[in-house]
Amino acid sequence: MADGSTTNFDADLTDAHDARGLGAKLRSFGRVNPRFAPNLARTMLAKRDGSVVEAFNAHSEKVGYEFTSGWASNNIPFVTPVLRDFVAKRGDGAIRYLEIGAYEGRNLAFMDWLIPDRLNVTVIDPWFDEALNPEEKYHAVEPRFHRNMARTSFRSMTARKGFSTYELPKMLAAGEQFDLIYVDGSHTALAVLIDLCFCASLLSVGGMMVLDDYWHDISEIGGPGVKQATDQFHAAFGRYFEITAVYRQVALTKIAEIPR
Numbered sequence: 001m002a003d004g005s006t007t008n009f010d011a012d013l014t015d016a017h018d019a020r021g022l023g024a025k026l027r028s029f030g031r032v033n034p035r036f037a038p039n040l041a042r043t044m045l046a047k048r049d050g051s052v053v054e055a056f057n058a059h060s061e062k063v064g065y066e067f068t069s070g071w072a073s074n075n076i077p078f079v080t081p082v083l084r085d086f087v088a089k090r091g092d093g094a095i096r097y098l099e100i101g102a103y104e105g106r107n108l109a110f111m112d113w114l115i116p117d118r119l120n121v122t123v124i125d126p127w128f129d130e131a132l133n134p135e136e137k138y139h140a141v142e143p144r145f146h147r148n149m150a151r152t153s154f155r156s157m158t159a160r161k162g163f164s165t166y167e168l169p170k171m172l173a174a175g176e177q178f179d180l181i182y183v184d185g186s187h188t189a190l191a192v193l194i195d196l197c198f199c200a201s202l203l204s205v206g207g208m209m210v211l212d213d214y215w216h217d218i219s220e221i222g223g224p225g226v227k228q229a230t231d232q233f234h235a236a237f238g239r240y241f242e243i244t245a246v247y248r249q250v251a252l253t254k255i256a257e258i259p260r
């Protein structure tokens, strides 16, 4: 397409396109948080179903989604059993789902495919922003997101155009609540720590939040990254969460309300 996207998903656009080299990944892996280590070992030893990525790719092609990135593919074999388990415990009702950082909506398309007809969705993404998200590609990503979302069958979809740092406090003030939250926006520790604190408050007891890119310990614009924020958050509030899974992502289930 004119904006560089393709309706045929390119499965090669995954880990190999991670901007960080192998050295950075190994360094980060060497600093595993001891509180997460047992769960990481359990997740890595568990059986994974790789065929789910192929099944979702075939679905995407059939629907005609326009995707240029496959970030979510690395997580799909791990997160699928976690999500299936979460949904199985919740009966038949609607699930309030928040995604921070939607990009062109590929993970959302995956969620719609895996959990059909159940999700009331809210997304937060600034897409292009002159000062803080200035890459020109975002001018094309935002309309592509809307074209892709028009092909989904969510119960509802609210897109909040803005940064989570500013949108989340408004949502908390308005009394919004979510059952499932996916944090995949900024990679700076400062923004991620704000995301986690607000998401912990917006999450209902029994709800789960999935934090992406846990192993990034340096953000793309410099300074501490997702890992420091997640480790610090868990050090302070770990007693209010059960560690559900650890791999590239960390999934935490809220077991009690946090005093605030």
Ligand SMILES: C[S@@+](CC[C@H](N)C(=O)[O-])C[C@H]1O[C@@H](n2cnc3c(N)ncnc32)[C@H](O)[C@@H]1O
Pocket: 071, 072, 100, 101, 102, 103, 104, 105, 106, 107, 108, 124, 125, 126, 127, 133, 162, 163, 164, 165, 184, 185, 186, 187, 191
């Ligand atoms: C890795 S992409 C998200 C990919 C998407 N979740 C998926 O898997 O298909 C990161 C997105 O986060 C957005 N972003 C960056 N900082 C943000 C912030 N502070 N709040 C919300 N979104 C942010 C970017 O505009 C970008 O679209």
